[in-house]
Amino acid sequence: xxxxxxxxxxxxxxxxxxxxxxxxxxxxxxxxxxxxxxxxxxxxxxxxxxxxxxxxxxxxxxxxxxxxxxxxxxxxxx
Numbered sequence: 001x002x003x004x005x006x007x008x009x010x011x012x013x014x015x016x017x018x019x020x021x022x023x024x025x026x027x028x029x030x031x032x033x034x035x036x037x038x039x040x041x042x043x044x045x046x047x048x049x050x051x052x053x054x055x056x057x058x059x060x061x062x063x064x065x066x067x068x069x070x071x072x073x074x075x076x077x078x
Contacts, residue, residue, distance in 0.1 A: 002064070005043045016045060016058050024049065026058035039063065 003018035012028025026047070039045065044065060047058040 001049060001058075002044070002046050005039055005041050005045060008039065008041060014039075016047060016061070022056075024056060024058045026061060 001018050001020070001024075003016040003024065006015045006017045006023070008014040014026055016024045016026060018024055024047070039061065043063055045058075045061050046064055047061040049056045050059045
């Protein structure tokens with residue numbers, strides 16, 4: 001699936017608005033940080049849905065294009 005990051009909290013959790021309009025939760029552990037750098041609010045991403053007990057979560061999150069630098073509201077993967 002594809003979407004864009006809409007929220008990132010201080011603990012690294014956040015939300016992605018999927019192209020189909022679904023609001024999908026993610027945890028820092030769901031970000032694929034191998035060469036992707038930081039996620040930020042507004043970042044276009046690709047992800048997979050993992051179905052859990054409460055709601056689906058985004059996992060294997062990957063940036064669709066590179067960012068010029070870390071901005072406020074960024075999730076640092078290091």
